[in-house]
Amino acid sequence: MSTHTLEDNHKIILGDQEILKSDLLTLNMGPQHPATHGVLRVEIKTDSEIVVDAIPHLGYLHRCFEKHCENLDFRQVIPFVDRMDYLAAMNMELGYALAVEKMLGTEVPARAQYIRVIVSELQRIASHLMFFGTYAIDLGAFSPFLYAFQDREDILRLFEELSGARLLYNYIWIGGVWNDITDAQLNRTKTFLDTFEESLKKYHSLVGENQIFIGRTANVGVISKENAFAYGVTGPVLRGSGVKWDLRKDRPYSIYEKFEFNIPVGVGEKGTVGDCWDRYHVRVLEMFESIKIVRQCLDGIEAGPIIGKVPKIIKVPAGEIYLRTECPRGELGYHLISDGGKKPYRLKVKSSCFTHISALPAIAPGQMIADLVATIGSIDIVLGEVDR
Amino acid sequence: MQTIQLKKPVTPDLTFTQWFKNVYNGVRTTVIGMGITFKYVWDVKPVTIEYPEVREELPENSRSRLFNDAQNCISCLQCAAVCPVDCIYIASVKRPADAEKIKTKDGTAIRLDLKQYTIDTALCCYCGLCTTVCPTECLTHTTDYEFSSYTLSAMKYDYLAPDIRAWRTRLVKD
Numbered sequence: 001m002s003t004h005t006l007e008d009n010h011k012i013i014l015g016d017q018e019i020l021k022s023d024l025l026t027l028n029m030g031p032q033h034p035a036t037h038g039v040l041r042v043e044i045k046t047d048s049e050i051v052v053d054a055i056p057h058l059g060y061l062h063r064c065f066e067k068h069c070e071n072l073d074f075r076q077v078i079p080f081v082d083r084m085d086y087l088a089a090m091n092m093e094l095g096y097a098l099a100v101e102k103m104l105g106t107e108v109p110a111r112a113q114y115i116r117v118i119v120s121e122l123q124r125i126a127s128h129l130m131f132f133g134t135y136a137i138d139l140g141a142f143s144p145f146l147y148a149f150q151d152r153e154d155i156l157r158l159f160e161e162l163s164g165a166r167l168l169y170n171y172i173w174i175g176g177v178w179n180d181i182t183d184a185q186l187n188r189t190k191t192f193l194d195t196f197e198e199s200l201k202k203y204h205s206l207v208g209e210n211q212i213f214i215g216r217t218a219n220v221g222v223i224s225k226e227n228a229f230a231y232g233v234t235g236p237v238l239r240g241s242g243v244k245w246d247l248r249k250d251r252p253y254s255i256y257e258k259f260e261f262n263i264p265v266g267v268g269e270k271g272t273v274g275d276c277w278d279r280y281h282v283r284v285l286e287m288f289e290s291i292k293i294v295r296q297c298l299d300g301i302e303a304g305p306i307i308g309k310v311p312k313i314i315k316v317p318a319g320e321i322y323l324r325t326e327c328p329r330g331e332l333g334y335h336l337i338s339d340g341g342k343k344p345y346r347l348k349v350k351s352s353c354f355t356h357i358s359a360l361p362a363i364a365p366g367q368m369i370a371d372l373v374a375t376i377g378s379i380d381i382v383l384g385e386v387d388r
Numbered sequence: 389m390q391t392i393q394l395k396k397p398v399t400p401d402l403t404f405t406q407w408f409k410n411v412y413n414g415v416r417t418t419v420i421g422m423g424i425t426f427k428y429v430w431d432v433k434p435v436t437i438e439y440p441e442v443r444e445e446l447p448e449n450s451r452s453r454l455f456n457d458a459q460n461c462i463s464c465l466q467c468a469a470v471c472p473v474d475c476i477y478i479a480s481v482k483r484p485a486d487a488e489k490i491k492t493k494d495g496t497a498i499r500l501d502l503k504q505y506t507i508d509t510a511l512c513c514y515c516g517l518c519t520t521v522c523p524t525e526c527l528t529h530t531t532d533y534e535f536s537s538y539t540l541s542a543m544k545y546d547y548l549a550p551d552i553r554a555w556r557t558r559l560v561k562d
Contacts, residue, residue: 011391011392012391012392012394013391013392013393013394014394014396050394052392052394072472075470075517076470076472076517077472078515079472079513079515079517080472082515143425150435153435157447160446160447160450161447161449163449163451163516164447164449164450164451164516164529165450165451165514165516168513168514168515170515170516170517178520179449202424205420205421205424206420206421206424206425209417209420210417210418210421211410211413211414211416211417211418212414212417212418219397219398219399219400220397222397222398271398271400272398365394365395366394366395366396366397367397371397
């Protein structure tokens with residue numbers, strides 16, 4: 001993973017001056033470090049305060065998901081899919097359900113399509129709020145976390161009423177959704193969006209415009225456009241580097257082609273293009289775009305059935321598919337191979353968090369340790385998805 | 389001798405005016421931030437509850453503790469088959485032909501005598517698939533969420549045991 005090995009005799013040059021004063025210190029950040037959001041261990045080699053090398057060690061949360069799916073039928077996979085990115089479980093389910101439906105050739109009713117978009121966009125807001133809160137905690141601000149969780153609670157409450165669970169929903173089923181959404185819940189969503197839009201502006205001026213926050217994040221952890229392409233990063237990290245690419249717009253899936261929304265990109269407003277502040281700002285702007293999409297959904301939703309015709313025992317015809325969707329953390333791809341049986345022959349998941357964490361050895365060297373914390377926070381990984 | 393070249397992080401040039409600008413912005417944005425947080429001193433109703441005294445009412449279809457009403461169970465094994473973690477253990481024997489004909493609440497004839505119905509709640513992932521396939525709707529998720537226990541074996545619920553059947557009056561609404 002690392003690009004170079006360090007031996008006894010070495011010379012470290014930062015910019016144009018030699019910096020090594022003493023021996024290199026190897027430091028383990030994690031697996032229980034509060035800034036790593038889960039169990040990630042980053043082995044860093046430091047010269048005084050400057051990171052020379054950072055190697056992420058994965059696998060602490062490995063659950064053998066892909067192999068396990070080969071022993072489950074197509075409906076039973078959904079609860080396990082939830083557990084990959086547990087902060088955005090709806091988006092994980094949506095991708096899997098779309099992949100199986102495409103192979104089955106199932107028609108999904110219009111109402112179910114709208115409900116799916118509503119829940120997955122609300123989930124995107126909830127997931128970005130989680131990022132917003134924990135990122136502020138990483139950088140030493142506590143109260144934004146409480147504000148973010150207060151609004152996230154409203155979304156989770158709606159999901160709890162819809163599906164019965166707060167985090168691992170098993171709500172989006174193959175062919176539709178589990179439970180119908182009532183008019184009262186739709187109205188509540190509408191009022192929530194109105195209040196949330198106001199408070200999000202307030203939160204952004206509290207955190208994003210703060211000079212200390214800008215000082216900690218601007219010009220830190222810069223991922224250039226070339227590096228972003230080289231490492232294959234996707235989602236808000238790619239858009240933060242100034243690339244206008246969003247699967248919802250460029251390769252529409254589900255019914256996303258019906259909605260009007262913009263793709264926010266990082267422009268280097270406070271520093272360089274692709275720094276931590278840009279990635280933060282892209283996520284905040286994305287929340288506003290999600291609000292727009294949910295509003296259009298609430299206008300367009302119509303009465304009808306919520307689940308299409310699906311056989312009781314799902315037998316997917318032999319073949320394979322690669323389907324990718326835009327999740328809060330980036331592109332999620334499902335490579336599903338079926339041999340015509342009741343169980344998937346192979347289910348490979350391309351997770352965005354894995355590619356993002358593999359870009360860390362390229363961005364980390366040359367930074368201070370405290371900036372490394374800001375960098376890891378800003379790429380917003382969930383270890384459940386990295387390790388699977 | 390090995391040479392490692394590290395890229396220096398970009399730092400903008402700090403001019404005299406920029407220094408004053410930074411100080412001004414620091415003060416200004418802090419005042420804005422403090423203004424936002426200060427509003428929360430009054431005029432905001434509390435969002436947290438004091439847990440042991442005040443308990444949260446979960447929504448009707450909340451997926452918490454499982455309860456099987458064993459009288460209405462027809463031992464069809466559908467819940468055990470659909471369970472992704474295989475935590476439902478069912479044993480039943482054929483009902484003798486000369487025995488009294490009994491029916492469930494919704495009128496399905498019971499042809500098998502249930503001998504064991506155990507759910508290992510420690511393994512359960514609360515996905516809710518077993519409750520959706522149940523034909524007589526005897527297996528349900530209840531809204532009871534306080535059931536931690538000291539031992540793992542206490543998490544195995546035998547729904548034919550009298551103490552666990554006694555939950556019925558507390559958990560299941562008819």
